[in-house]
Amino acid sequence: MTAVFKIVPTTQKYDWGKIGLSSKVAQYAVAAKVPGFTLDEGGTDKLLLGGQLQLWMGTHTSGPSRLLGSDVALSEHLALHPELIGEKVVEKFREAGAGQGNLPFLFKVLAIEKALSIQTHPDKKTAEQLHKERPDVYKDANHKPEMALALTPFTAMCGFLPLSQIAIFLITTPEFAALIPPTIASSFVSISSSNISGPAEKAALKDLFAAVMTAEESAFKTQLQKLVQRYEAREVQNAEDGVRDLVLRLHSQFPGDIGVFCAFMLNYVQMGPGDAIFLAAGEPHAYVTGDIIECMATSDNVIRAGLTPKLRDIPNLVSGLTYGAGDARRHMVQPVGWASTAYTKLYDPPIPEFSVLQVLVPPAESEAHPAVDGPSIAIVTGGTGALEWEAGGRLNVAKGDVVFVGAGTALKVVNSGDAELAMYRAFVEAQNRDLCTEVGITVSYWPGLRCAVAPFSLLGVLNPINPGVMWHWKKRSFDFYEQYGTDTVSVVPILSGKPAFYTANLEVIHQVLGGGINSSWVKPRLSAFNEWGTNVLTAEGDIWLRHRRVIQPAFNNSMYALVWEQTVLMYEAMMQGEKWCDQKIVEIPVLQEYTSKLAFLIIAICGFGMKTSWTEEKREKGGELTIAEALRLVTTRSPFSHFPKWVSKLPIKSLRTLQTAHRMLDGYMKAQINERVAIIQKQMNLDEEGDRDVFSLMVRANERNVHSAHDQKSTLTDDELIANVFLLLFAGYETTAHSLAATFALLAAHPEAQEDVHRQIMDVVGCDRDPRVGDYHELDKVLNVFYEASRMFPASFASTRVAAEDVELKVPAAFDSGEHATIVAPKGTSIVIDAVALQYSPRYYSDPTQFNPSRWEGDNKVELVAGFSYGPRNCLGRRFATTEAVAFLTMWLRDWKVEPLLEKGETIEDWRLKVLDARFFLVLAIKDVPIRLTRRTLV
Ligand code: HEM
Known part of the structure; x- marks a missing residue:
């Protein structure tokens, strides 16, 4: 029994179909000599088909396909040979009749001349209920999600427009507004600017839609007539430009039909060949014009409400819609490459019943399709060629041929003609596509x-x-x-x-x-x-928790006090070391040299416990690296850290130095741990306070856990402690340095904001004393400029x-x-x-491109400070960074006015354009910041 064979589709007559050979349905049916087709030589296209048709390919009882050259229905054949559907698909779709040879999908070709009805498809539960209540109208109990894939230019109405757009039509189009009672219209307008579509928004949309669809016949007919007359006279408001032609087209096809007013409530999409839309249950839609491939779950359940001579079921339509509103793009299906194929694209809507492949094989080429774990049906829409499969199977195909391919059959699509071989293949697999x-x-x-x-x-x-x-x-x-x-x-x-x-x-x-x-x-x-x-940043699950439990206790108030004190001292050391104490004006071509040095020294002292200073002696030329230098070298992550390990072994001088630094630090850290453990044990025995740097505090927390019966599992090995110390150096160095540089740059560019901050510093600290860690909460304007700069230049x-x-x-x-x-x-x-x-999202920040530190005023900062991440794995060092930033900015801005350092002929605007831009330097960083400091007159 062959796994690949031709089948004969059925044709279904619909009054909206195209007539003549411009219809793809007609082209395929004629090319494939579909029996029952009556050709009328005297018709418009010389070949006038016996009606407007669509092709159905599948096992639906209203139009079951047969095997070519036989009277056997495809479903009968599949029932006798369930292996063609595949065991897994039979199992998964047993309820839908797969055991009796029924396919879960129905594949169609439609050629639309006249708009289809405004309709929706019920979800499964509603379908079951409707089928039970009215089996004459709702002929099966299945849902009918569907996808339309354009073969020619194709237009459709789909899904509700954004509420704000509908509200605009209520203003521009009086004929539409007249159908809606004023209370419904005004509550709709008042809610229409909402960005949320909660229950209230949906209820307002439902009221509006129901009001239109149930409007009294004489009233809507009068309004429709007025509207059409106005549009024919080309009296059109700007907002109506996009709907005028649609309204006139619909009205010419369905004069006096209420469905025409759906043009003011539904999106109108214009698509090209290869574009696809998916319509889930409860989405209102109407195809307007064009030829398409359509695939759906096997069902014919349609709830209609307009643009149709057929039965309208407005109560069920109104109650069955989801009332989701928004841009039509949310219905589009984006094709992607499939398996390792060259000429095949996959359209995969989020439902389990089907997916569709578009196969376009150029002349003299072929395309191998791996086996699909379920049945498929393919229609050739252009060209000639052959399908080949295992064990020498081969079937010649040409335009119009419809082929069934059994589950598990790998296929080769061979183009033997001069034109492109085009084929669409619908398939289903048993894998759980709900959780694909x-x-x-x-x-x-x-x-x-x-x-x-x-x-x-x-x-x-x-x-x-x-x-x-x-x-x-x-x-x-x-x-x-x-x-x-x-x-x-x-x-x-x-x-x-x-x-x-x-x-x-x-x-x-x-x-x-x-x-x-x-x-x-x-x-x-x-x-x-x-x-x-492995460290706290890279670990996952229980291992992460173990790391975090040891490290978290180190981030406490006494450590933050150390960060504050050291930052103030470092600022003073910088003034002395750089000999700026007596200067009135200082010009700094690249500010980052100073913010980087500061951030490094603070993390080295407060994170690592290193004794170092601004003017740490440099080693003699050719001499041994100092520990501080080694630390700086490894902390400034070289780009080589992103390359494979063997790269670091290459005979390059800087890499050798880096390796030496690594070795030195490794030995130093191990010795340090032993030394600190000994000291800390002694301190703990004597109940004494110890050093406040993160490393010492971590060792202390670890020791406490080692000796606690309760927390013994929350301990780190020496190597893990070392890994975490280095992680803190990496995580806290460049991020803080670059955020500080961005803050200075933005303050230089916004003197008014700088003055505001300066006033607060003078109010809180004044000139007679150094700022103290207790001032931190009073200096909120200083913190706000740092947050705002971190927002505009997010290091991470x-x-x-x-x-x-x-x-x-x-x-x-x-x-x-x-x-x-x-x-x-x-x-x-x-x-x-x-x-x-x-x-930069306008959803969360008004005027997001503007530097506006005052947006951080108030208490909701935690939620908005996105730069430090959210949830249990948010930045552990956030308070470390903000403490350092507030202390440093307070010292600096109290003593100096910061202005742009301009090059010859450069304006402030030029400076802004040059500097207020980002570059990538391991983190996202602001460009080099040249500034000029003017000493403030101390009052
Ligand atoms: C302006 C400065 C800083 C910024 C913008 C920043 C940003 C971030 C972000 C976005 C994360 C989350 C990363 C992710 O989930 O992929 C993070 C994690 C982390 N940061 Fe920071 N950080 C800064 C300063 C610091 C400092 C100074 C330290 C240490 C002294 C530090 C230590 C950490 C640690 C340990 C984690 C990992 C937390 C975990 O996974 O449990 N950060 N940081």
Whole structure:
């Protein structure tokens, strides 16, 4: 018994179908000599078909396909040979009759001349109920989610418009507004600017839609007549431009039909060949014109409400809609590459019943399709060729042929003609597509960017036309997300790299980062941070908890007091060391030299417990590295840390020095741990306070746990302690240094904000004393400028999580709908948290491109300070960084006025353009900041 054979589709007559050979249905039917086709030589196209038709391919009882050259129905044949459907599919779709040879999907070709009815399809539960109540109208108990794939230019109405758009029509189009009682219209308008589509918004939309669809016949007919007359006279408001032609077209086809007014409530999409839309249950839609391939769950359940002579079931339509509103893009299905094929694209809507492949094989080429674990039906829509399969099977095919392919059959599609061989193949597999396991499939269904290479793959970064590592920064204006109508998008590379989600949406971010140790989202391998071994940043699950339990206690008030005191001392040491104490004006060409040195010294002293100072002696030329130098070398992560380990063994001088530094520090740290453990044990025995640096506090917490019966499991080995100390150096050094540099640059560019901060410093601290750690909370304006600069230049610009299992994400479907879609992120899917886009999102920050420190006033900062991340794995060093920043800025801004250092002929605007831009330097950093300091007259 052969696994691949031709079948004969049925034709169904509909009064909206195209007539003549311009119809794809007619073309395929004629080419394949579908029996029962009556050709009328005298008709418009010489070949006038016996009616307007659609092709059905499948096992639906209203139009079952047969095997070519026989009277046997496909379903009968499949019932006798269930292996053609495949054991797993039979099992999974048993309820839908797969055991009796029924396929879960129905494949069709439609050629639409006249709009189809305004309709929706019930969900499974409603379908069962409707079928029970009215079996004459709702002929089966199945749901009918469907996908339409355009073969020619294709237009359709689909899904509700954004509420704000409907509200505009209420103003511009009096004929439409007249159908809606004033109370319903005014409560709709008052809620229409809401970005959320909660129950209130949905209720308002439902009231409005119901009011239109149940408007009294004489009233809507009068209004429709007025509207058509106005449009014919070309009296059209700007906002109506896009609907005029549609209204006139619908009215010419269905004069006086209430469905014409749906043009003011539904999206109108115009698509080209290869574009596809998916319509889930409860989404109102109407196909308007064009030829399409359509695939759906096997069902013929349609609830109609307008543009039709057929039965209208308005109560069930009104009650069965989801009332999600938003941009039409949320219905689009984005195709992706399939398996390792060259000429095949996969359209995969998020339902288990079907997926569709588009196969376009050029002349003299062939395409190998791996075996699909379920049955498929393919229709050849152009060209000639052959299908070949195992054991020498071969079937010649040409335009119009419809072929069944049994489960588990690998196929070769060979083009033997001069033209492209085009084929569409619908298939079903038993894998749980509700929780689908193929990464590319579900990700690509969601709207987003289709690119040749992933932005962050090696090729993406090296490609000169790609923004590479600056990708996030270049797209910060938020237009990137806006074009897709949602702030969670898919990025699907065609040639290199894996598909991923990118999000700038807090709701989604909370779902991803909010989980605890059993979270379904884990960090990817972060080899650049693992140089010294697993640590609190890179560990997962229980191991992470063990690390965090030892490290967290070190981040306490006495350590923050140390950070404050050391920062104040370091500022004074810097003034002396740089000999600025007596200067009135200081010019600094690159401010980062100072913020970097400061951040390094503070983390070395307060994190590592090192005794060092601003003017630490340099070693003699050729002499041994000092420990401070070694630390600086390894802390300033070299780009080599991103390369494989063997690269570090290459005979390059700087790499050898780096290795020496590593060795030195390793030995030093091990000795230090032993030394500190001995001291700390003594202190603990005597109940004495010890050193307040993070390293000492960690060793102390570890020792306490080692000796506690209760916490013995929460201890770290010496190597793990060392790994964490180095991690803290990496995590806290460049991030703080660059955020500080950005703060100074923005203050130089905004003198009014600087004066405001200066006033507060004078009020709180004045000139007669050094600032104390207790001033921290009074100096909120200083903290706010640091937060605002960190928002505009987020050092940690993106972080990635990977789904450890198939996991559901509730994602806002569109900016202005508030409607949520559930995306399934299959195991292995990455989601990139786009901190730049989040921090430039107008959804969370008004005027996001403006430097506005006052936005941080008030108590809701925790939620908004995105730069330090969220959830249980948020930044452990946030208070460390802000303490250091507030102390340093307070000292500096009290003593100096900070202004742009201009080059000859340069204006302040030139300076802003040059400096207030980002570059990538291990973290996202501001460009070199040249500033001029003028000593303030002390009052
Ligand atoms: C402006 C300065 C800083 C910024 C913007 C920053 C940002 C961040 C972000 C975004 C994360 C989360 C990373 C992820 O989940 O992928 C993080 C984690 C972390 N940061 Fe910071 N950080 C800063 C300063 C510091 C400092 C000064 C220290 C230590 C002294 C530090 C220690 C850590 C640690 C240990 C983690 C890992 C927490 C965990 O996974 O449990 N950070 N930081």
